[in-house]
Amino acid sequence: MRVRLRFGKVGKIRFTSHRDVARMWERAFRRVAIPLAWTQGFSPRPKLSFGLALPTGAESVAEYLDVELAEGAGVDVAALPERLTPALPAGIDALASAVLPDGAASLQHEVTSCEWRVDTAGLDPGRLEAAVTAALAADSLVISRERKGRRADDDVRPGILACSVEGLTLVAELASQPRALRPSELLLAIGGVEEVRVRRTSQWIERDGARWEPIPLPPEATDAPHVVARAS
Amino acid sequence: MTSLWPRIEPILAKVQKPARYIGCEDGAVAPEHAPSKVAWLLVYPDAYEVGLPNQGLQILYEILNERADAVAERSYAPWVDMEGELRRRGLPLFSVDTHRAAADFDLLAFNLSAELVYTNVLNCIDLAGVPVRAERRGPEHPLVAAGGHCAFNPEPLADFVDLFVLGDGEEVVGEVTEVVRSWKAGGRRSREGVLRELASVPGVYVPSMYDVAYDGPWLRSVTPRYPDVPERVEKRTIADLEAWPYPKHQLVPLTEVVHDRLNVEIFRGCTRGCRFCQAGMITRPVRERPARQVRELVTAGLRRTGYDEVSLTSLSSADYSAIEDVVGGIVDDPMCQGTVGVSLPSLRVDAYTVGIAAQIAKVRRTGLTFAPEGGTWRMRQVINKLIREEDLYGAAESAFSQGWQRMKLYFLVGLPTETDEDVLGIAELARRCAAIGRRHTGRVTVSASVGGFVPKPHTPFQWFGQDTVAALRAKVNLLKDAVRRDRGVSLKWHDPRATLAEGLASRGDRRLGAVIEDVWRQGGTFQEWSEHFDLGRWEDAMARHGLSVDWYVHRHRDEHEVLPWDHISAGLHKDFLWQDWQDALAAAVVEDCRWTPCYDCGACTGYGIEHVVASAVPPAGGSQGTGQDLSAGGSVPVALLSGKPA
Numbered sequence: 015m016r017v018r019l020r021f022g023k024v025g026k027i028r029f030t031s032h033r034d035v036a037r038m039w040e041r042a043f044r045r046v047a048i049p050l051a052w053t054q055g056f057s058p059r060p061k062l063s064f065g066l067a068l069p070t071g072a073e074s075v076a077e078y079l080d081v082e083l084a085e086g087a088g089v090d091v092a093a094l095p096e097r098l099t100p101a102l103p104a105g106i107d108a109l110a111s112a113v114l115p116d117g118a119a120s121l122q123h124e125v126t127s128c129e130w131r132v133d134t135a136g137l138d139p140g141r142l143e144a145a146v147t148a149a150l151a152a153d154s155l156v157i158s159r160e161r162k163g164r165r166a167d168d169d170v171r172p173g174i175l176a177c178s179v180e181g182l183t184l185v186a187e188l189a190s191q192p193r194a195l196r197p198s199e200l201l202l203a204i205g206g207v208e209e210v211r212v213r214r215t216s217q218w219i220e221r222d223g224a225r226w227e228p229i230p231l232p233p234e235a236t237d238a239p240h241v242v243a244r245a246s
Numbered sequence: 247m248t249s250l251w252p253r254i255e256p257i258l259a260k261v262q263k264p265a266r267y268i269g270c271e272d273g274a275v276a277p278e279h280a281p282s283k284v285a286w287l288l289v290y291p292d293a294y295e296v297g298l299p300n301q302g303l304q305i306l307y308e309i310l311n312e313r314a315d316a317v318a319e320r321s322y323a324p325w326v327d328m329e330g331e332l333r334r335r336g337l338p339l340f341s342v343d344t345h346r347a348a349a350d351f352d353l354l355a356f357n358l359s360a361e362l363v364y365t366n367v368l369n370c371i372d373l374a375g376v377p378v379r380a381e382r383r384g385p386e387h388p389l390v391a392a393g394g395h396c397a398f399n400p401e402p403l404a405d406f407v408d409l410f411v412l413g414d415g416e417e418v419v420g421e422v423t424e425v426v427r428s429w430k431a432g433g434r435r436s437r438e439g440v441l442r443e444l445a446s447v448p449g450v451y452v453p454s455m456y457d458v459a460y461d462g463p464w465l466r467s468v469t470p471r472y473p474d475v476p477e478r479v480e481k482r483t484i485a486d487l488e489a490w491p492y493p494k495h496q497l498v499p500l501t502e503v504v505h506d507r508l509n510v511e512i513f514r515g516c517t518r519g520c521r522f523c524q525a526g527m528i529t530r531p532v533r534e535r536p537a538r539q540v541r542e543l544v545t546a547g548l549r550r551t552g553y554d555e556v557s558l559t560s561l562s563s564a565d566y567s568a569i570e571d572v573v574g575g576i577v578d579d580p581m582c583q584g585t586v587g588v589s590l591p592s593l594r595v596d597a598y599t600v601g602i603a604a605q606i607a608k609v610r611r612t613g614l615t616f617a618p619e620g621g622t623w624r625m626r627q628v629i630n631k632l633i634r635e636e637d638l639y640g641a642a643e644s645a646f647s648q649g650w651q652r653m654k655l656y657f658l659v660g661l662p663t664e665t666d667e668d669v670l671g672i673a674e675l676a677r678r679c680a681a682i683g684r685r686h687t688g689r690v691t692v693s694a695s696v697g698g699f700v701p702k703p704h705t706p707f708q709w710f711g712q713d714t715v716a717a718l719r720a721k722v723n724l725l726k727d728a729v730r731r732d733r734g735v736s737l738k739w740h741d742p743r744a745t746l747a748e749g750l751a752s753r754g755d756r757r758l759g760a761v762i763e764d765v766w767r768q769g770g771t772f773q774e775w776s777e778h779f780d781l782g783r784w785e786d787a788m789a790r791h792g793l794s795v796d797w798y799v800h801r802h803r804d805e806h807e808v809l810p811w812d813h814i815s816a817g818l819h820k821d822f823l824w825q826d827w828q829d830a831l832a833a834a835v836v837e838d839c840r841w842t843p844c845y846d847c848g849a850c851t852g853y854g855i856e857h858v859v860a861s862a863v864p865p866a867g868g869s870q871g872t873g874q875d876l877s878a879g880g881s882v883p884v885a886l887l888s889g890k891p892a
Contacts, residue, residue, distance in 0.1 A: 026251075027500065029264035034501045041498065041552030052585075071259050101552065103270060103500055209259070 015083045016114035017091055018121075019098075022075040023068065024213075027105030031134040032067040035106065039079060042101040048094075049084035065121030065217065065228075066128065066194055074214035076128075078121050078228050080114060110229045110230045121217075121228060125190050127175055129216040130197045132184040136207040145204050150177060155203040170195055170203050182210075187218070250337060251345040265501035266294035267328065269342035270322075272551065274499035276344050277317035284423045284430065285343055286310050286318040287351035287388070291358075291366035292774060294322040294342075298497060299505040301396060301559070303357050305492040306415050316423045318859035319343040319351070323366045326772065329373065336732065339373040341854045346421045352426055353389045356407070358396035361751035362744065362773040365766040367392070368372045368406060378763065380408050385434045389426065389441075397451075398481075398528050399703040399811040402751050404453035405759035409444050411451075412814060413481030413528075414514070416490050418449045445475045449482035451814060458756050463797055465755055468813045480815045485513060487535045491543060498551045507555035507589070508547045512540050514573070516561035517840045517857065521830050522619070522658060524702035525561055527823075528816040530849035532840055534860040537568035541575050548586060555587040562588040564599045565838075568860040573602055593617075595633045600644035612891070614645050617656035621652060621671025627833040628663050635675070642679040646686040653679055653692045659721040660699040660713035660745070662830060669721045673728035673735070680734030693736045694729070696722060698745030700752050703811045704818055706826035711802040712749045715781075743781035747773065750784060750800040755810035758798070761787040796875035817849040 023035065030038075040060055043050055050060040061082035068074050083089055095108035102108065137145060149155060155171040173195035176187040184204075188195040197212045218225050258264035279285055288307055290297025297303070303320065310318035320342035324332060332338070339348040348354060354374060356367050372378050376387050383390075392403060393411040400410040411418050429440040438454075445452040455475040459466040470477055484490055496508060513534040516526040535543075544556050557577065560566060567589075576588050588606045593599050595616040603614060605675060618633045620626040628635055645653060657672045676694040683690030696716045701707045713721075722739045729735045751758065764772075764787035772778040788795050803809065805824055812820070822845065829836065839845055840857050850856050 026268040026270050029258050030500045031265070034265060038500065040554075043552075044554060045549070045552040071264065102273060105270070111395050209257075 015087070015091075016080060016116075016118065016227060017080060017083060017089075017090075017094065018112050018118075019094065019108055020110040020153070020231065021077045021079070021102075022073075022076055022107045022109055023105060024073045024075070024107075025105040025108060027103055028073045029071055031070045032064065035068075035077075036062060036064060038103055038106060039081075042098050043081070045101040046097050048089055048097075049087050051082040051084050057147050059200050063120060065125060066190055068214060069196060069198070069212070072197070072212040075109070075231065076214050076216045076227070078217065080118075080121060112229050123215045124219045125228065126220040126225075127187050127189050127191075127218045128214055129185070129187045129218065130199065130200075131213045131215055132186065132197050133210040133212075134182050134184060134201065134207040135210050139179065139181050142182060142184075142207065145206060146177050146179050146184065149204050150174065157199060157202045159199060159202070170199055174200060174203070180230055190217075247344045250340050250347060253335070253337055254340065257328070257337075260331060261327045262272055262325060263295075263501065266322065266325065267342060269345070269502070271298070271500060273316070273493075273495040274320075274343055274497060277311055277319065277440070279317055279346075281430070282315065282427075284353070284426045286315045286316060286353045286355055286419075286423075287321055287348055288318055289321045289323075289339075289348075289354055289356050289370055291323050291356055291363040291370055292360075293325055293772070295499075295501070295503040296774075297322045297357070297373070298499050298503045299509065300357055301360070301493065301509055302359075302415065304497055305490070306355075306419055306497065308493050309416060310419055310423070313420065313423065315427050315791060316807065319346065321348060321370070321397070323363075323370055324373070325520075326542055326778070326813050329369070329771075332373065338375045339370055344866055349388060351374060351388050352430065353391050353422075355391040355393070357405075358392050358394040360774060361396055361402075361748050362779075364403060364751055365773055367403065367772050368763060368766040369758075369771050371406065372766075378766075379405055381405075383408070383437060385437045387437075389437075389444075391422070395525060396751075398524070398814055398816055399753065400451055400453060400814065401756045401810040402754040402758040402762060404756045405591055405763070407453065408441055409450050409452050411482070412449050412479060413816070414484045416484050416492070418447065418482045421447045422450065429519060442472065442475070445472075448480060451479040453756075456813070463794070465808045465810055467808060468810075478813050480852075481817060483531075483817070483853050483855060484514075485533065485853075486858065487511070487533045488539055488660050491535075491539060492795075494546075496547060496551060498553070502578075505557065507557050507587075508544070508551055508553040509557045509559050510543045510547060511560065512533065512558045512563060512566045512569075513560045513860075515857075516565070517838050518565070519560060519630050519826075519836045519838065520619070520708040521628075521826060522661065522699060522702075523561075524705050527705050527818060529561070529815065530847065531855060532857040532859065534566060534568075534858055537571050537860050540568075540572050544572075544576055545579070554585050555589060557589045557591060559591060562594060564602060565585075569602060570605075573605055577605055584791040588670060594639050595637050595851065600641050600648070603645070604648050613652040613654055614650055615654040615656065616641060618675060619656065619658050620661060620668065621657065621675060622668045624833055625661060625664060625668040625671065627835050628830050629661055630835050632831070632835055638675060639678065642682040642805040646683040646690065649687075650693065651683070651687050651689050653683070653690075655679070655694045657691065657694060657696050658699040658717050659696055659725075662707060662710045663833075664721075666721075666724060669724050670728055673725055673732075676729065676735045676737075677732055680732065684734065690734050691736060692734055693738060694725075695727060695738045695740075698742050700745055700749045702752055703711040703809070704816045704823070706823050706830055708753065708809065708823065709803040709805075709827055711800045712746075715742045715746050718745060741776060741779070744773075744779055746775070746799060747779070747784045747794070750788070750795065753810070754798060757791070757793060760791045761793065764790060786805075815850045815852075817847075819848040822847045 052058040063080045065078045091111050091113050094111040098108040154169040156167050156169050158167050173189040178185050201207050288303050307318050321341050358681050368378050377383050390408045392407045397410045425443050439768045440453045444450050445455045455471050456468050515529045515532040517532050619631045620629055676692045680692040701710045719742055729737050765783045768783050770783045
């Protein structure tokens with residue numbers, strides 16, 4: 015049985031890496047003694063796969079992982095978040111779960127865009143607003159960025175699907191196909207702003223004019239103040 | 247002063263591996279400080295990923311936090327980028343648990359597991375905002391303490407450390423806490439007063455309570471300045487490991503570290519008598535943990551941490567008298583679901599050990615590592631590492647026939663009496679192991695790792711003059727040539743320049759302090775890391791202080807020379823060590839005294855304790871002192887000593 019889980023990463027633990035988080039989940043499943051299916055081959059690994067990597071230092075309330083449970087594991091999928099959260103480090107909270115239908119595509123494949131809240135410094139609200147308006151009005155926004163060890167000049171304008179300003183905070187939807195645009199690259203394109211705190215708030219799957227989240231956040235599972243307090 | 251976190255947090259986006267500085271590990275605590283409690287900051291003076299797994303530090307962290315009158319937090323040397331950011335902002339060294347400034351603690355306690363971290367110790371003291379030299383500190387400053395294996399020659403750090411703690415720390419940290427607590431309660435008046443009181447706690451060495459006299463380059467004496475200060479400081483030894491089942495809550499790091507697995511210590515001490523090995527000499531006698539307790543610690547630890555690998559740690563884990571029981575128990579435990587790997591560091595070399603490894607490998611097959619240390623039987627007799635060629639080839643045959651494809655061999659060069667033939671013997675052993683492997687698999691690799699030998703205090707080789715960089719290089723080159731055309735053998739070697747710097751600190755006296763300070767002031771931190779190591783800084787500093795590298799490192803000492811650590815005792819009689827040194831030069835060997843008569847090294851008799859073993863029967867198939875006829879090995883005839891001559 016394949017299961018998809020949605021989780022958050024807030025507080026001090028946001029300084030751990032994507033790979034670190036993968037190991038935390040492996041340990042959590044072993045702690046609660048939920049057996050996972052393993053890959054075959056010379057060095058078998060449990061079958062866990064994560065979606066788009068979250069930059070180290072960014073928070074999120076919209077992270078996902080797909081996991082294949084061992085055959086006959088007999089697990090109540092709806093109860094997984096409350097079983098797993100206590101087995102995870104403070105700041106990583108399992109928020110929701112769902113059974114994945116057979117043949118479901120991978121997260122990396124399915125997710126088309128991500129929504130971000132980016133707290134900034136460097137420009138006052140008025141100038142930030144103006145800079146964003148100018149950036150959105152441009153036909154192209156070429157930045158020089160490093161990809162796989164090589165510098166390349168890329169036009170990132172098509173990847174900025176939406177961007178609005180709330181005080182010093184940007185609320186942006188950035189494309190993740192054909193490749194993901196990062197919040198830091200958005201700031202580079204706007205110019206003159208520094209990143210203070212970044213949070214991924216949603217990942218979206220858009221197909222045939224409709225869009226939905228891999229698992230919507232249940233109304234009670236928010237990043238309520240107590241969650242943040244526990245983590246920092 | 248409370249948490250510095252709000253000021254540290256913004257820096258973390260600018261540094262590599264920011265998870266080094268956040269704490270939050272499973273098992274970490276946020277203890278409540280109070281004026282009535284003694285606050286310890288346990289500092290590992292190297293990078294977080296090296297220091298976090300350190301068991302000694304974790305044991306003391308738990309023991310201190312269980313006390314009503316103490317709190318303990320942890321700190322690790324900030325990496326160079328982080329140090330730069332901290333200094334630019336005027337921020338101090340901080341604890342990772344509650345991000346409290348280091349100077350707010352009563353003690354900064356350093357773990358010294360290697361000599362090349364000494365400059366990091368100075369850097370951490372300085373970054374804490376505390377004067378680096380002990381004599382400049384006042385009652386307002388924390389006490390600077392240090393323990394760990396390198397504390398057995400404390401002299402190179404004597405100018406910077408207020409008190410050293412020798413041997414097992416479990417009991418003595420409590421006694422130190424009590425002295426510091428009453429000093430605090432009395433208004434922290436005289437620093438000299440509290441140090442003098444600490445000097446009479448058994449196992450505690452306070453260097454400022456001793457006068458050092460020289461005669462030209464020669465050390466004449468180290469003598470106590472007061473009658474209540476001991477002439478000789480004895481190490482502390484816990485007699486019963488069962489009474490100390492720590493760590494109970496091993497820290498589970500959130501980010502990648504070395505040895506990232508559950509570690510359960512199965513015994514302390516070693517009696518094989520390898521003459522180069524300081525750890526084996528200074529941790530005697532053997533104290534095994536009962537098998538039942540090992541199993542409990544493994545089961546509870548795996549359940550709590552979620553790890554899928556457990557390492558049974560000790561100086562020679564296959565020598566644990568109940569090893570088969572314990573390994574079998576873990577591998578067959580239904581709770582482990584067949585997915586828990588077991589690793590045994592420091593494997594003994596023989597087919598029997600490979601049998602244990604095969605049992606383990608039902609779960610996961612990693613490389614096999616053995617440490618013959620010397621290339622010929624003669625060399626191995628000199629160092630008393632009694633591995634016969636048959637043992638090694640038997641181990642290779644057993645391993646490769648059971649599906650292993652990689653074998654790692656550890657060797658030392660620069661050993662006493664070593665000839666080119668001994669060095670080339672390393673290549674020969676590796677080559678023949680690879681040839682055995684090729685009979686079973688087409689993809690065999692045997693890697694030989696070669697380190698330069700550094701003579702260590704409290705060992706029979708403490709009198710030996712270390713090889714020069716040029717001599718070590720020549721030996722490595724000899725080996726490179728010898729294995730050049732051998733497909734199955736790969737050679738790795740340790741930088742001989744780092745070996746030289748380690749040698750300086752290993753047997754240095756108090757005058758080395760100025761050199762360490764100089765290297766640190768020139769920016770020489772993280773000297774264990776090849777990208778930061780620079781021998782030139784050490785050589786320049788030696789020259790500036792008028793000290794001779796040759797005199798400190800390459801010179802043979804004689805029997806009557808006063809050694810800088812003669813006033814520090816690991817329980818070993820100096821005449822035992824000297825006799826063992828003479829035996830080494832004659833290639834005469836000693837057996838494992840756990841199972842044979844006593845040689846009176848002093849470690850048991852001096853402290854009134856004995857070897858504690860988990861099983862009355864020696865493990866089967868051992869290669870040393872466990873029933874095998876060693877006289878069959880090699881071409882040189884051997885006389886096994888049944889006891890030391892008087």
